[in-house]
Amino acid sequence: MRKALLAAAGAAVLSLGVAVDARAQDIKIGMPMILSGPGALFGEPALKGAQMAVDEANAKGGVLGRKLQLIYKDSKGNPDEAVRVAREMILKDEVDFLVGTFTGAEGPAVSPIAKENKIVFIAPVSKPDALTAPKNLHPYLFRTATTTTIEGRSAAELIAKLSVKRIATISPDYAYGQEVTAAFVAHLKKLKPDMEIVDQQWPKLGEADYTPFINAQLAKQPDAVFSSLWGGHFVTFIKQATPLGYFKRINNNFVAGGEAGSIESAKAIGDDYPLGIWGNSYDAFNWDGPPAHKDFIERLKKYTGQEQPSSWPSVGYIAVQVLVEGIRKANSTKSDDVAKVLPGLTVDTPIGKQTISPKNHSANRGQFWGKMVKDPRYTFAVMEKPMYLDPTPFLD
Amino acid sequence: MTTRLPRTIPWMTIAFALALFIPIFGTRFYTSVATDVLILGLFATSLNLLLGTTGLVSFGHAAYFAIGAYVCAIAMKTFEVPFLLALPLAGLAAGAAALVFGYFCVRLTKIYFAMLTLAFAQIVWAICFKWNDVTGGEQGFNNVPYPDLAWMEVLPGLSRMRVGELYFYVTLVVVCLCLYVMRRITNSPFGRILTTIRENPERAEFVGIDVRRFELAAFVIAGLFAGLAGALFGIFNRGVFPDFGYWAKSAEVLIMVILGGMGQFFGPLVGAFTLVVLNQQITSYTEYWPLVLGLLLIVLLYAFPAGLLGTIADLVKSLRGRRNA
Numbered sequence: 001m002r003k004a005l006l007a008a009a010g011a012a013v014l015s016l017g018v019a020v021d022a023r024a025q026d027i028k029i030g031m032p033m034i035l036s037g038p039g040a041l042f043g044e045p046a047l048k049g050a051q052m053a054v055d056e057a058n059a060k061g062g063v064l065g066r067k068l069q070l071i072y073k074d075s076k077g078n079p080d081e082a083v084r085v086a087r088e089m090i091l092k093d094e095v096d097f098l099v100g101t102f103t104g105a106e107g108p109a110v111s112p113i114a115k116e117n118k119i120v121f122i123a124p125v126s127k128p129d130a131l132t133a134p135k136n137l138h139p140y141l142f143r144t145a146t147t148t149t150i151e152g153r154s155a156a157e158l159i160a161k162l163s164v165k166r167i168a169t170i171s172p173d174y175a176y177g178q179e180v181t182a183a184f185v186a187h188l189k190k191l192k193p194d195m196e197i198v199d200q201q202w203p204k205l206g207e208a209d210y211t212p213f214i215n216a217q218l219a220k221q222p223d224a225v226f227s228s229l230w231g232g233h234f235v236t237f238i239k240q241a242t243p244l245g246y247f248k249r250i251n252n253n254f255v256a257g258g259e260a261g262s263i264e265s266a267k268a269i270g271d272d273y274p275l276g277i278w279g280n281s282y283d284a285f286n287w288d289g290p291p292a293h294k295d296f297i298e299r300l301k302k303y304t305g306q307e308q309p310s311s312w313p314s315v316g317y318i319a320v321q322v323l324v325e326g327i328r329k330a331n332s333t334k335s336d337d338v339a340k341v342l343p344g345l346t347v348d349t350p351i352g353k354q355t356i357s358p359k360n361h362s363a364n365r366g367q368f369w370g371k372m373v374k375d376p377r378y379t380f381a382v383m384e385k386p387m388y389l390d391p392t393p394f395l396d
Numbered sequence: 397m398t399t400r401l402p403r404t405i406p407w408m409t410i411a412f413a414l415a416l417f418i419p420i421f422g423t424r425f426y427t428s429v430a431t432d433v434l435i436l437g438l439f440a441t442s443l444n445l446l447l448g449t450t451g452l453v454s455f456g457h458a459a460y461f462a463i464g465a466y467v468c469a470i471a472m473k474t475f476e477v478p479f480l481l482a483l484p485l486a487g488l489a490a491g492a493a494a495l496v497f498g499y500f501c502v503r504l505t506k507i508y509f510a511m512l513t514l515a516f517a518q519i520v521w522a523i524c525f526k527w528n529d530v531t532g533g534e535q536g537f538n539n540v541p542y543p544d545l546a547w548m549e550v551l552p553g554l555s556r557m558r559v560g561e562l563y564f565y566v567t568l569v570v571v572c573l574c575l576y577v578m579r580r581i582t583n584s585p586f587g588r589i590l591t592t593i594r595e596n597p598e599r600a601e602f603v604g605i606d607v608r609r610f611e612l613a614a615f616v617i618a619g620l621f622a623g624l625a626g627a628l629f630g631i632f633n634r635g636v637f638p639d640f641g642y643w644a645k646s647a648e649v650l651i652m653v654i655l656g657g658m659g660q661f662f663g664p665l666v667g668a669f670t671l672v673v674l675n676q677q678i679t680s681y682t683e684y685w686p687l688v689l690g691l692l693l694i695v696l697l698y699a700f701p702a703g704l705l706g707t708i709a710d711l712v713k714s715l716r717g718r719r720n721a
Contacts, residue, residue, distance in 0.1 A: 035683035036683055036684075036685065036686060040683075073679060073680065074679050074683045074685065078639055079536055079633075079635065079637040079639060080629075080633050080637060080639060080640070083633050083634065083635070084432070084676075085679065087425075087428050088425065088428075088676065088680070091423065091424045091425035091428060092423070092425040104534060104535050105534055105535050105536050105637055105639075108535050108536060108538045108635065109536060109538065109633075109634075109635045109637065111538065111539075112538060112539050112540075112634040112635060113634060116559075116560070116634070128535050130532075130535055131535075136538065136539060173526070174525065174526070174533055174534045175528060175532075175533040175534045175535045176534065178528070205525075205534075
């Protein structure tokens with residue numbers, strides 16, 4: 001009897017020890033994110049969203065009985081620095097997964113590091129098609145960001161609905177601008193063969209004076225324009241185009257990609273925002289969407305303490321959510337196992353169902369589009385009745 | 397009978413021998429940091445050939461680093477050239493570019509020279525950024541392959557190492573060879589002439605030295621070694637990006653040289669080590685790293701006016717002098 005008791009006690013102690021050990025072992029997620037310089041304006045809220053997803057999962061008891069831990073480091077918007085911190089997180093902090101990177105260069109830069117170390121890497125913001133093109137795709141790489149193809153085609157869908165004939169584009173002359181514009185033009189030609197591309201302007205990235213481009217474009221008399229100028233470039237463009245009567249001349253038929261409808265862009269432009277043009281963003285706090293989204297926005301308001309939360313937390317939140325669902329489904333925290341279940345996985349996210357395509361490991365992530373208006377409740381322009389453009393119907 | 401000890405301690409050989417053990421006793425992380433330090437140390441030392449030895453301030457040294465990186469990466473990935481050929485090719489390409497750019501730069505002096513080097517570097521950056529078909533543009537030239545290092549596994553002690561650790565040894569050998577050659581160059585009569593030019597270009601001219609030609613030669617040699625550093629870094633980084641040629645990279649390497657001490661041959665290597673480690677430590681704790689790093693650099697530059705190694709060397713010298721007196 002005594003022996004049995006002792007054995008039981010011993011077993012209890014042992015199992016307790018194991019339990020404690022398991023609890024101590026957090027599931028570590030590494031996040032390289034742009035947290036300094038001008039890009040921090042978007043990187044900080046994206047990180048916040050990821051942190052919120054981690055905190056929510058932990059409040060519900062974690063994943064597979066283990067807590068999640070988010071380790072983040074500043075990628076500085078530099079591809080080589082992103083590689084360095086990704087390596088540091090894998091080799092020193094021993095993260096189990098990577099979720100992060102921001103620019104179109106950082107995502108493709110970190111991808112080979114994930115492959116080399118066999119660590120699942122989910123890119124929440126990097127848009128280039130090349131990231132998940134067949135020659136670059138590998139079993140550990142996934143993307144919950146939208147792509148240049150989706151963004152360009154979404155804009156084409158919008159312009160195809162307008163009663164216009166002469167279309168023009170203005171985009172920064174580098175990989176992102178070229179890719180998204182090519183996707184736009186190709187899709188528009190398919191949708192409306194009678195619409196004509198009358199002009200394409202390619203200011204260099206970081207152009208300070210858009211006047212010559214604006215004048216040249218107006219001379220071709222377009223009815224509608226697609227733009228992929230983003231962030232500060234878009235702000236500069238707007239400030240120079242409005243006084244030249246640019247938006248009046250095209251009757252506000254201006255469809256602006258590059259998250260021109262985000263709060264950050266709207267706040268930066270302030271009262272000069274040309275009302276009536278179309279903008280997009282990754283999320284919209286004023287979306288009249290499903291209850292799950294309204295609930296998400298309420299939680300986000302509490303979490304960030306902002307009455308009108310940014311659209312960027314959504315990208316970090318959904319990326320972590322997809323990873324967590326992957327861990328649950330694989331019933332394992334090993335990257336090798338999670339990498340096997342992620343292709344084809346469907347996750348209920350605040351913006352609706354997101355499915356990771358088995359073909360290119362990318363989610364069917366669309367964006368919110370809407371006409372920019374002035375709402376007396378807010379101090380900045382917002383999208384009027386923002387709508388989520390589900391890209392599934394027009395994806396290959 | 398007494399055995400005669402060598403007068404100076406062979407620091408370089410000792411350091412090389414110690415470095416051999418990093419992948420064996422250190423973690424994979426330390427091996428990766430050491431690789432980073434070695435490559436950037438080579439890059440900084442190549443700049444010091446201009447800055448410390450010849451007295452030429454280049455604000456565009458990253459251009460040759462980028463050219464070397466792109467040439468090696470494109471040769472290895474697109475044309476499947478073996479590493480043993482791609483590496484010298486990268487150095488030669490960077491050296492050739494330095495010859496062309498340098499031809500114009502050495503015609504100017506002081507700040508005008510610096511500005512022209514910067515202008516050429518920005519041209520290189522713009523080409524890398526724009527030429528999508530060849531360089532991959534802004535998204536960079538990715539998935540650069542590691543050299544085929546399977547043969548190294550037959551070497552004693554390296555049989556079960558990963559390619560990252562094996563690459564460290566490749567880097568160590570290449571960097572040490574480059575440093576050895578550069579040290580020989582610095583200490584050669586040619587190097588002495590460069591120092592003469594640094595001290596007094598007018599006087600050098602009067603003595604009969606073709607100052608421009610020697611400056612151009614230094615510029616080409618520095619560009620060549622920067623290209624080799626770039627080639628090594630592109631493989632280590634697994635991707636090459638236009639940022640490699642951006643002015644910020646030129647500034648970073650300039651800081652390494654000044655921080656370590658441009659009066660010492662190994663100063664830039666110490667500077668590279670310090671900056672890499674500081675950056676790694678500070679960014680692990682705060683995203684306000686520019687503030688902390690900036691303040692630390694100010695303090696270091698004030699406390700070590702001749703650079704870290706330079707000030708230490710001065711100190712040792714004065715202590716020895718006192719003892720001998």
